[in-house]
Amino acid sequence: MSELYDVIIVGAGPGGAMAAKVAGENGLKAALIERKKDTGVIRRICTMIMNIDERNYDEYIHWNPRGKKFVFPYNGFTINYDGPIRKVYGFHVITPGGKRVELGNVPKGKAEDKAVGYMVDKGYMCQIMIDEARDNGVDIFNNTNINQVRKEPDCVVLTDNRGSEYRGKFVIAADGVNSRIGRCLGFNRGRTFLGTYKDMARTYVGAEIPDEECLMFGLGWNCSVSLAPEIKEGYYHVAAASYNVADDLDAEIDKLLSAEPYATWFKNAKEIDHRSCCVSHIAVPIRVPFKDNVLLVGDSAWMQETSIPGAIMPGWRAAHSVTEALIDGKLNKEGISTYLKWWDKYFFQPVGKRMASSGSADMKDYLSSEDIDYLAGLVTEPLQATMNFFTIMSTIGKAFGGLLEKIGEERPDIMQKLMAMRSHPRELVLAKRCNDGCAITL
Amino acid sequence: MIEIDKEKCAACCGCVDHCPVAAISVIDDEVVVDSDICMECLICTKVCPLGLPHWVD
């Protein structure tokens, strides 16, 4: 019979890598299992921007340039990072007609050195934590796919693709948004399905993009489109995403790049022979992410974008909580109750519930590209710089709140569509997402 | 059976995650289908953003 670990962590993304590092530091007998062979390479698409100097769940993350570390002052820990950084100064909405609503003025942000995001090499950042875990005695099993999980009286048993078994008093499942472990344990049952999100990006070199140091999100196309710099200087990615698995994402990127001003931006650009992508099964966040001594951490308990820091914080807390449970000899839910309380207070109640009620009407079902150009054209001054999802929403909401009268006078037709969009029943949105997507409950 | 074009695969693992019977694994950072386990449900062909998994007779 295989040896019994105090804790086994599945998934070496930001959540699992952090949990493994802490388990090692706390002296637990721990293992980290990851299916990738090269644990330092991120294969699932991610823009890799660390949101800093803004409220972030219960945190306010800051960068220490001399010590080369990200500081999480409220939780009381730091993570080391001496890799490359690209500063990002805001979030811009772009439209098919070339309008640009700026949340953050890039030249001003640069002049004042006030970035709201630090783009990092996420794989390297995870690798640092994995190496720290290994240095502290954690067994690292890479190239190992976990396919099954079962509970036995005194432990949790995980089975990999070769049939090998791993036994742990606790398991921290940081296996990402499509968590197989969560699914096998029945966590998806009764969880409202919000859609299958497919995202695909092409990488270019040599594009000439005005005020490029921001994340650009396109509205008014058939799919969601986005443009962002990559960590490597001179590299950009152009992405398209949709909740309809049948949509042609490649065609959507072609469309974006064929019209002005974007065609000019990419006139001299060359596509690198490299495409990245991801597909996420999105269901509402889980209120109590614990069952049968398995604790879900990061995206596995959330939706798809709990974010890098949003996975690191639960990873840190979870490993400490498991340590407490082992010290107290309470190998059960009561043992890790500090984690569950923290999760409920800082993640589920303030943020998770709001995410759970998402599912508003698709803008393209109501507004034409021209309508969206018109609306975007109304915001002439840059708005507050932010990378925080909720601040982005509220800032845009506030800006348009002040413009409603003007829209009503100038374009009553658009006003009517906006009102109709707002009262679109959520059940219809969810039904469409089910129909267009691919829910996995098995 | 199901085949995946290795040259084009980004190894995002979306199909690995969505396969109901865990017939797809990542071995040496390559995505591989085990046709003995595959029940031919075609879910992987639908979810891949690059449209790579496909049916071959």
Ligand SMILES: Cc1cc2nc3c(=O)[nH]c(=O)nc-3n(C[C@H](O)[C@H](O)[C@H](O)COP(=O)(O)OP(=O)(O)OC[C@H]3O[C@@H](n4cnc5c(N)ncnc54)[C@H](O)[C@@H]3O)c2cc1C
């Ligand atoms: C398009 C996109 C853009 C994003 N951009 C940003 C951004 O700019 N900034 C930001 O902060 N966040 C961003 N996010 C969100 C961020 O990527 C995630 O929230 C974060 O990576 C979650 O971390 P995690 O550790 O929970 O899971 P993951 O990072 O998904 O890690 C899960 C790990 O588990 C492994 N694994 C999964 N299943 C198994 C198994 N069965 N056996 C063994 N190993 C397994 C995987 O290989 C992977 O390494 C983005 C997400 C998307 C989809």
Ligand code: SF4
């Ligand atoms: S066809 Fe179905 S069972 Fe076979 S590999 Fe694809 S998803 Fe898995």
Ligand code: SF4
């Ligand atoms: S979903 Fe497509 S790109 Fe991703 S691993 Fe599967 S075949 Fe490769």
